[in-house]
Amino acid sequence: NNLWKFRDDLVESYKIEGKFITNDISLPINNLSKFVSIASKKIDKLIPNTRIYSFGHLGDGNIHFNMIQPVNYKNNFDNHRDEIYQLVNDLVYDLDGSFSAEHGIGQIKKDSFIKYKDVNEIELMKKIKLSLDPKNIFNPGKIFDLD
Numbered sequence: 300n301n302l303w304k305f306r307d308d309l310v311e312s313y314k315i316e317g318k319f320i321t322n323d324i325s326l327p328i329n330n331l332s333k334f335v336s337i338a339s340k341k342i343d344k345l346i347p348n349t350r351i352y353s354f355g356h357l358g359d360g361n362i363h364f365n366m367i368q369p370v371n372y373k374n375n376f377d378n379h380r381d382e383i384y385q386l387v388n389d390l391v392y393d394l395d396g397s398f399s400a401e402h403g404i405g406q407i408k409k410d411s412f413i414k415y416k417d418v419n420e421i422e423l424m425k426k427i428k429l430s431l432d433p434k435n436i437f438n439p440g441k442i443f444d445l446d
Contacts, residue, residue: 309354313367316350318376322364322387326396331362338390342366345386346379361400388415404442412442 313319326334339351348369355362364387368376388398388411398411413421425445429435435445 309352313352313365316370317368317372319365319367320376320380320383321366322384322398323361323400323402324364324387324391324396324398325359325361325400326391326394328358328360330394330396331360334362334390334394334396335364338364338387341386341390342383345382346372346376356401360396384411406441409442 324334335351335353342349342351346369350367350369352365352367353362354365366383391398392415398415399408404412421443425443429445431437439445
């Protein structure tokens with residue numbers, strides 16, 4: 300259907316514009332507009348004229364908060380990737396949200412998982428993992444290390 304094709308092609312179209320940074324976050328619905336406003340200002344202060352494209356499942360608080368490098372940007376936009384992720388994730392955390400929504404954790408967000416999740420929650424997850432996978436053969440180390 301055309302709506303899904305448009306949605307799937309949207310991120311691909313960013314490539315035409317240059318470097319881009321994507322986020323898949325979730326927030327309490329009442330904090331969505333506050334997040335977009337604050338994050339947009341902070342990113343503009345860091346890299347003026349960065350283009351922000353937000354879309355998602357706003358009814359359940361899941362938002363794809365994406366940025367495209369400014370037009371004619373001379374520096375390497377990718378050099379700011381970690382700084383932008385931290386800025387976004389810290390704000391999400393402060394607003395009682397999650398740095399990872401529908402696309403899960405995986406290896407890319409493993410460090411953020413350790414940073415933003417409660418130690419007790421992680422320990423409980425490890426116990427559940429070991430009870431279901433005592434030999435640690437199912438995706439070892441993908442979300443957390445068991446040592």
